[in-house]
Amino acid sequence: MTYALVLNGCSKTYPDQAKALTGFRDAFLAGFPQGKTIIIFNEEEKKQSLINASATVLVELIKVERYQPETVLTALQNLEHESCRDFYLFPGDQAGSELSVRFASRMGGSSLANIYSLEAGAGSPVCRRAAYNNYLEAEFSLDRKPYCLSLQKGFSAHTGKEKPKPPEMKVIEHNAKELNSNKAGTGINGTGAPDDSFVLDYKYTESDETTNLESARFILAAGRGVKNRSGLEKVEKTAAAIGAEVGVSRPVAMNAWAPLSKLIGVSGHMTGPELCITAGISGAAAFYAGIEKSACIAAINTDPGAPIIRSSDLAIIDDYEPVLEELERLIMENKRIEGEDR
Amino acid sequence: MQILACFKVVPDLDQMPAGDWLVDDRFRVETGYVKNMLNPYDESALEITLRYADQARRGNLPLNLTALTIGSKQADTYLKTLYALRYDKAVRVASDRDIRFLPEIAAAVISEYAAEKNRADVLIMGMQSGVGDNAKTPLLTAEYLNWPCITGVVAIEPANNGTKNLLKVKSMVDSGILEQTVRPPLVLAVSNAPGTYLRVPTLKDKVEYGKKPVEVQEMDNFKTGLAAANTSGGCRLTGLKPINHRREGLIIDGETAAEKARILYHSYLRERLGKL
Structure with missing residues (x-):
């Protein structure tokens, strides 16, 4: 052979x-x-x-x-x-x-x-x-x-x-x-x-969107549950504050709330972070394939029957917004304390 | 411009309960009880075609749109919607054959229809569909027709005011957008194309156009399709089983969302985040 x-x-x-x-x-x-x-x-x-x-x-x-x-x-x-x-x-x-x-x-x-x-x-x-x-x-x-x-x-x-x-x-x-x-x-x-x-003529335009999703060690992934572009913007702010890379599921990218370069899943990025927090993501298998190499998956979803709950290590059944707000506060506080100790 | 847009009606697999993925001894899976939907990539292809049509009609360019699917009568609802969206012809190739993993048959039927019955200039369809997930049909169709193929298409529009029957095709390549002026015939394959959910027809258009009968063709009349049916493209399905996605799924309880977040952070995440 x-x-x-x-x-x-x-x-x-x-x-x-x-x-x-x-x-x-x-x-x-x-x-x-x-x-x-x-x-x-x-x-x-x-x-x-x-x-x-x-x-x-x-x-x-x-x-x-x-x-x-x-x-x-x-x-x-x-x-x-x-x-x-x-x-x-x-x-x-x-x-x-x-x-x-x-x-x-x-x-x-x-x-x-x-x-x-x-x-x-x-x-x-x-x-x-x-x-x-x-x-x-x-x-x-x-x-x-x-x-x-x-x-x-x-x-x-x-x-x-x-x-x-x-x-x-x-x-x-x-x-x-x-x-x-x-x-x-x-x-x-x-x-x-x-x-x-x-082909009579062609023009190639490089995208100015960059992403480090495939090498990211901490990802905050948002799904349809963020409801609209401003919902995603809030998630992006939280991610920036806590040092996570933002990824999205297909409905978010298809609604153009986020660029395609942020898409996670079989038709997007295949990631493998140490920690992946999902917010408002149901967990369709095509998305899950993109995070299944995560060392730890923590899911936040209002639906206890959502597939992501069974496919996560840790899960919170609740609205993602107050959970992310509190997580951001805790992480920032910890960063501040660590900064003072140094 | 004669455009043939091909689509597939598929079960909404994300609605399948986790325990219902049962595979029988002929590798079939009962999905009949979940609602069906347009394959998402095909849905984008149908909408991209309509956007081209909007521009072509504004420019008074000659245009004929045909929608084609292979399958059972359940697809007729979608075909009638496409009539209401101003597709000129809606065709179903009737078949109850199990072609989930035989994209060669779909490609042979589509290419024969395009070449002999439709005289299409442009073929457009989704790159792949859930169920078979073969990712071959548009590529094989291009090969069977000896036509070029562009993948990752996100938009098409008339080029040079349409005077020379040329197309401008935008496609996603690597990490950018490739914009090409091309001369048909060609096959266009659509994958992720943001903002291309299929529009909803107006009630007026439903009444005026949506009642035309669907043209039904028997698959047995497609000689090349049948010839292709005798081969499997060199691949035989020999197994099908559920993938286990299950993890521990430990649910964190608390009185409020904030309390749950605190437990999650202090008991599970703080140490992990400290190592990043």
């Missing part, structure tokens, strides 16, 4: 992608012969740092003008059509998930998105991922090579048996333009796959 890790070096999340794929490889493909890493990149000056983060001896670079899925897919197809690997692993973001499904379709293989485990032995590989909005776990057997798999968002593995860094790396460089110049991508029916000519 052979494998390739496919990384998007055009993305700011590259270090996280590399870490997640390396962790997955070490956890589930440890007995396999050394695989290779394919890195899509667009900035020459970042090339060496991208290579350094690779977990395999063999690295193949594909340079693109910008990350454009049709171009990348065709380049991948042209690169791999003669020496197709058994497994292709993609990161758990939108781009990785897209590539895994479309690449498998073109290569006649099988794909699964958002997986968190793999059993790869002599028979058909078996993968697991969440289904039913994260309430159930589904297990699949894969029947057709290549097996193209994207990881669950926020996947992390601590196997404790990470392989040492390869002593010497072998790097092969390609250019998407050259790879695709003689051969268009081939669609599922043997006809030509689309290229990027459907």
